[in-house]
Amino acid sequence: MRIQAIQLLTNAGGFASSLFVPLWARTVMGASDFTVGVIVSLFAGATFLSQYVFGRAADVYGKRLFLLVGLALSALAVPLQSFCADPLQLALARLMVGFAGGIFPPALLAYVYLSRQEMGKSVSFGSLGWGVGTFVAGALAAYWQVFLASGIMFAASFALALTLPLIGEQRLSVPLFPKRILRRNLPVYSALLIRHTGASAIWATLPIHLNLIGADNLQIGLLYAANALTQFVVMYNLDRVGSVRAFFAGLVLSSATFVAYALASSIWLMVIPQVMIALSWSFMYVGALKFVTERNAEVATSSGLVGSTIALSGIVGPLLGGAVSGAFGNYTAMMYLAAGMTVVSMAIFSLQLRAGLAPPLPRERRPAPPVIPMASSGNLQIPSAEILGAIQVRRR
DSSP states (O other): OHHHHHHHHHHHHHHHHHHTHHHIIIIITOOOHHHHHHHHHHHHHHHHHHHHHHHHHHHHHOHHHHHHHHHHHHHHHGGGGGGOOSHHHHHHHHHHHHHHHTTSHHHHHHHHHHTTOOHHHHHHHHHHHHHHHHHHHHHSSSHHHHHHHHHHHHHHHHHHHTTSOOBOOOOOOOOSSOHHHHHHTHHHHHHHHHHHHHHHHHHTTHHHHHHHTTOOHHHHHHHHHHHHHHHHHHHHTOTTSOHHHHHHHHHHHHHHHHHHHHHOOSTTTTHHHHHHHHHHHHHHHHHHHHHHHHHOSOHHHHHHHHHHHHHHHHHHHHHHHHHHHHHHTSSHHHHHHHHHHHHHHHHHHHHHHHTTOOOOOOGGGSOOOOBOOEEEETTEEEEOHHHHHHHHHHHO
């Protein structure tokens, strides 16, 4: 359960510290819609670069190192946001948080796969963490309290990660630009990029939109918590569904959900699309992770590229959302546009699969190394000397 606890705490800390950033920037610091979009995009850009670089690095140099470094840096970076006094300082702080927060997720997901845990059940605790994070963000009275609480959650995750057992893992040679991995997983990466660009355009200003239709901070937190808790229940039971079927179902549901957001005119009606988006994202995210881990020996790299794709859409989406909202004078136009973009991603995913891209990796080539046997020394568990010696020989 330690990996699940890390999933829960890191997602709670990350989401709590991000939820009200757009509202804080606009209502307290006086940032425009476009400036809010830039702040969100900088965070996503840093996350994109970090997951791309350190996902590959985890496959090449080892997962545990980057898991610990990422958690430690996040525990330091997140509380620093409380010292921001203007939009420029906030943008720089979000850049730091995005970079630190992108180091550890690929290594953590690879740890899940290599320790033979079910992907859906494991990542479902991340969604439960979002629910906890939204409740924390909505319940605390001041923004600095939210950032401090988030930093404590990352510090607790780091302490838990120190207790994880070593896992046997094969060090891989992965090029800086992994063309073969990108091509093998192109149906998921391309469809996810288009769909999530539209979604990110909505998320960048959704707290502001909710505020305009009468929601206070606690109600916004409860709406996000409903989304997250629904994801937890759905993801926990998704491992039995095939990756392609799950991912495509998520695309179909997403298109309907974005229309439902546009039609919801009150805080109570907004509960419906929040539950719908939980269903659609659960199917998409678990489907995407299962898709890439079934097709690649480079588990950290391929799953890191899922995160990078999500982050890349988080760069373009807020800028697009800010521009569309400014042009039309409302936030619903972007919701309809996102629905249309998702229909396009459905077509691209289907056509690429029919073209024969992304064949599953033969089962015998999938990585499934055993956990390293541990020898007891009092209360301290250490790897067997014979095992470590054999690993050193193989590395030479």
